[in-house]
Amino acid sequence: MSENNNTSSDRTELSSQNSSINNPQTSSWFASWFDTKYYHILYKDRDCNEAQFFMDNLTHYLNLPEDSKILDLACGKGRHSVYLNSLGYDVTGADLSENSITEASKSENATLHFKVHDMRDVFEIKYDAIFNLFTSFGYFKNDEDNLTTLKAIRNSLTEYGFACIDFMNVDYVIENLVSQEIKKVDDIDFHIKRYVKDNYIYKEISFEDEGKQFHFTERVQALRLADFERMMEEAEIYLLDIFGNYKLQPFYKNQSERLIMIFK
Structure with a gap:
């Protein structure tokens, strides 16, 4: 994603993000979230x-x-x-x-x-x-x-x-689930909430960047x-x-x- 927020590609991505916000239960949450720069920012320190x-x-x-x-x-x-x-x-x-x-x-x-x-x-x-x-x-x-x-x-x-x-390992993850945390990466405060519902493990991710509010929901079947x-x-x-x-x-x-x- 370009750093220039005026490009058409950025508008397309933001539209995808807003769609995810409006319907976080969508079966294609991964298609929008994984395709943003913020996904890679949040997980940049993987080992x-x-x-x-x-x-x-x-x-x-x-x-x-x-x-x-x-x-x-x-x-x-x-x-x-x-x-x-x-x-x-x-x-x-x-x-x-x-x-x-x-x-x-x-x-x-x-x-x-x-x-x-x-x-x-x-x-x-x-x-x-x-x-x-x-x-x-x-x-x-x-x-x-x-x-x-x-x-x-x-x-x-x-x-x-x-x-x-x-x-x-679902049983280990649920037993050790951290329900809420704030993770700061590249001057962005990612507010993370985790919970289990209907045999899915959810991670809700909220943050603000460049004056805009974002919210994504990861959902993985247990x-x-x-x-x-x-x-x-x-x-x-x-x-x-x-x-x-x-x-x-x-x-x-x-x-x-x-x-x-x-x-x-």
């Missing part, structure tokens, strides 16, 4: 070392040859994609956010590519590994879309390929291991292993921070 540590462990566990084709599904600005590519893999990063892909594409090279893509759609190219990381699942309002996404992942894998979904197992069985997916953190240690329902699932 890259932790991400790289996880990728090292995951690729070692899967024993992927260096020239493997990897799809980073819902890649955002591509921090995992760039690091995976530095390890020697042929990587494609895909995300619904055009702004994220535009930014990520600045890092493209002969074996690193980015594209705008809806995770519910099958890729024509088959991949040796598909990673869906950092709780980038469960955004849809319709449960059928979750199943469609899993089938798309399955159908985008090579015959011997593996997939990984890195999701939050999917537990049993929910994934049910969907995977229906999608004819084989769940191979489950881990509870980025060290790939065992999963414990009430103690693990993450729910990491390896399947094919």
Whole structure:
């Protein structure tokens, strides 16, 4: 997004933001919020070392040859994609956010590519590994879309390929939920409110910038291991292993921070 608020592209983005404000329950909240500069400002300090540590462990566990084709599904600005590519893999990063892909594409090279893509759609190219990381699942309002996404992942894998979904451990998150906080980033005070409602975990984000008020609502379905197992069985997916953190240690329902699932 340009810094000049008089451009037509800015007006389009603000219209999208206002639409999100008027209807925060919309099933496409992620399409508007993830495509703003404020999403990236709020989450700019995500731990890259932790991400790289996880990728090292995951690729070692899967024993992927260096020239493997990897799809980073819902890649955002591509921090995992760039690091995976530095390890020697042929990587494609895909995300619904055009702004994220535009930014990520600045890092493209002969074996690193980015594209705008809806995770519910099958890729024509088959991949040796598909990673869906950092709780980038469960955004849809319709449960059928979750199943469609899993089938798309399955159908985008090579015959011997593996997939990984890195999701939050819902029971741990709810137990440790911080209901309210103020996070100051780049001189913007983000007022954050979290709560659980109708089997969704909500995060309401309010702030003021350049004299304008903004409000966005993140909503992620509270999917537990049993929910994934049910969907995977229906999608004819084989769940191979489950881990509870980025060290790939065992999963414990009430103690693990993450729910990491390896399947094919």
